[in-house]
Amino acid sequence: MELPESAWEQCVSSLQSELPAQQFNTWIRPLRVQQAEASNQLHLIAPNRFVLDWVNDKFKSRIDELLSSADHHPITSVEISVAPRRSTSFETNQGVAARQKRQQEAPRQNIASSQPSNSYSRQPQQPAVEMPAESQMAQVELLPAAPPAPLNNGYNTESFAQPYNDNPMGQGKVDKVDVEGGLQHKSNLNPTFIFDNFVVGKSNQLGLAAATQVAENPGGSYNPLFIYGGVGLGKTHLMHAVGNALCVRKPGAKVVYLHSERFVADMVKALQLNAINDFKRYYRSVDALLIDDIQFFAGKERSQEEFFHTFNALLEGGQQIILTCDRYPKEINGLEERLKSRFGWGLTVAIEPPELETRVAILKRKAEQVGAPLPNDAAFFIAQRIRSNVRELEGALKRVIANAHFTGRDISVELVREALKDLLALQDRLVSIDNIQRVVAEYYKIKVSDLHSKRRSRSVARPRQVAMYLAKDLTHHSLPEIGEAFGGRDHTTVLHACRKIKEMIESDADIREDVKNLLRTLTT
Numbered sequence: 001m002e003l004p005e006s007a008w009e010q011c012v013s014s015l016q017s018e019l020p021a022q023q024f025n026t027w028i029r030p031l032r033v034q035q036a037e038a039s040n041q042l043h044l045i046a047p048n049r050f051v052l053d054w055v056n057d058k059f060k061s062r063i064d065e066l067l068s069s070a071d072h073h074p075i076t077s078v079e080i081s082v083a084p085r086r087s088t089s090f091e092t093n094q095g096v097a098a099r100q101k102r103q104q105e106a107p108r109q110n111i112a113s114s115q116p117s118n119s120y121s122r123q124p125q126q127p128a129v130e131m132p133a134e135s136q137m138a139q140v141e142l143l144p145a146a147p148p149a150p151l152n153n154g155y156n157t158e159s160f161a162q163p164y165n166d167n168p169m170g171q172g173k174v175d176k177v178d179v180e181g182g183l184q185h186k187s188n189l190n191p192t193f194i195f196d197n198f199v200v201g202k203s204n205q206l207g208l209a210a211a212t213q214v215a216e217n218p219g220g221s222y223n224p225l226f227i228y229g230g231v232g233l234g235k236t237h238l239m240h241a242v243g244n245a246l247c248v249r250k251p252g253a254k255v256v257y258l259h260s261e262r263f264v265a266d267m268v269k270a271l272q273l274n275a276i277n278d279f280k281r282y283y284r285s286v287d288a289l290l291i292d293d294i295q296f297f298a299g300k301e302r303s304q305e306e307f308f309h310t311f312n313a314l315l316e317g318g319q320q321i322i323l324t325c326d327r328y329p330k331e332i333n334g335l336e337e338r339l340k341s342r343f344g345w346g347l348t349v350a351i352e353p354p355e356l357e358t359r360v361a362i363l364k365r366k367a368e369q370v371g372a373p374l375p376n377d378a379a380f381f382i383a384q385r386i387r388s389n390v391r392e393l394e395g396a397l398k399r400v401i402a403n404a405h406f407t408g409r410d411i412s413v414e415l416v417r418e419a420l421k422d423l424l425a426l427q428d429r430l431v432s433i434d435n436i437q438r439v440v441a442e443y444y445k446i447k448v449s450d451l452h453s454k455r456r457s458r459s460v461a462r463p464r465q466v467a468m469y470l471a472k473d474l475t476h477h478s479l480p481e482i483g484e485a486f487g488g489r490d491h492t493t494v495l496h497a498c499r500k501i502k503e504m505i506e507s508d509a510d511i512r513e514d515v516k517n518l519l520r521t522l523t524t
Ligand SMILES: Nc1ncnc2c1ncn2[C@@H]1O[C@H](COP(=O)(O)OP(=O)(O)OP(=O)(O)O)[C@@H](O)[C@H]1O
Pocket: 168, 169, 193, 197, 198, 199, 200, 204, 229, 230, 231, 232, 233, 234, 235, 236, 237, 238, 293, 324, 326, 362, 390, 391, 394
């Protein structure tokens, strides 16, 4: 191994232990080492300017520090630049030729005018040469997308993009219908999922920043935009927000949202009806393709194959792709390697569960939207009880509002307690001190009795402190009560444990991960 590379590996593993997984995956993981000219130099490649600027701003000094003190071969000069343009089939002459062929094949009668109505400002593209992503950004303002093909084989393209009605607020996905040259196109965009009503906090600010960038520069260097994170955290909302913004920016833009299961179902249907070419043409003609929950592609080889080609064609044409997933691309089992690696070509951002203040802000905003006054103490009460999922937060709020409506009372903590009685009772069972001790002991592979014991070895003392911290955070027991439940300890011991773990959550990635996992187990 080249010396700078092994120094970089060391640096990466230090950063991995120092940073939250979300930050590590978003900013450090995509960096690549370029062949260095001297053993004390390192040249890193960032996939795009967004990552480059962020890394330079936030992590460069730490990277310099770690590399200059690398064990055997300190690096004295570190340079980071943006990835050169990819020299794959995407931007090769064959790629351009393929796209031109698609355009020529598209039937003339469907082109209303020589100006494409469904593209962003696009310029003819030069055959590709290796060039930095800077020039790529300008260059991907590309050719018109292939105009829509006529329907044949009796296959109605409308069915490609049925609304996928998974909106828990109950409005359903409202379709936008464009009629272009006889092709009925449905965007499936939910008009209520917009940037304006997306509440930002620490947990989702990266996702929002990336989505905003894409809305401002579709088909630019953040293509594809890959948003990942747990259930009900706002991935779909952000994706629609980009789509809606694109339609405002360019009325008539052909933006298509669909769930990955719909893509699979439509593909199967197209195969059955012998209409796979229509299927291909349809998806390759869009300005932006938004596919939700792509983990459902796992294990579906034919769909992956088809999606792979669609994906390539869209990227090649400078058309924006946005994908969401419940996990980091590399962690999707059953997905072809070539897709995994392509998913990381643009920008990958994580959305984390919202912290307390963001949960309160979301509740207040949602209540305001429906004109229901929600006092702060009631909002805090709900937000403290429902932690891991915005969709559940919304569900709880809906129940509270409905209860206030039917009983003719104002919303208060008391009313919240009544409206959410069954949910809170279930939670109380889940987050009793006994259960916390059981879950923590299981997680750290120790015995519950160890948590009660006087043993002070690190392997027991740290889990005990974590369990005390969780007991304070999740239950309503006082410090003396918690101390009592941990082998009759003093309340100052509990207080010390809570402070220590709180501090470690900031400074120690392992503890942060442990607490996050335990919270997830205990609250969902
Ligand atoms: N930051 C936020 N501000 C306002 N609303 C939010 C926010 N995050 C999530 N929501 C709302 O929470 C609900 C669930 O969000 P969404 O459907 O986008 O989640 P998801 O991450 O795509 O979940 P899944 O993985 O289940 O598809 C939506 O109604 C959305 O509007």
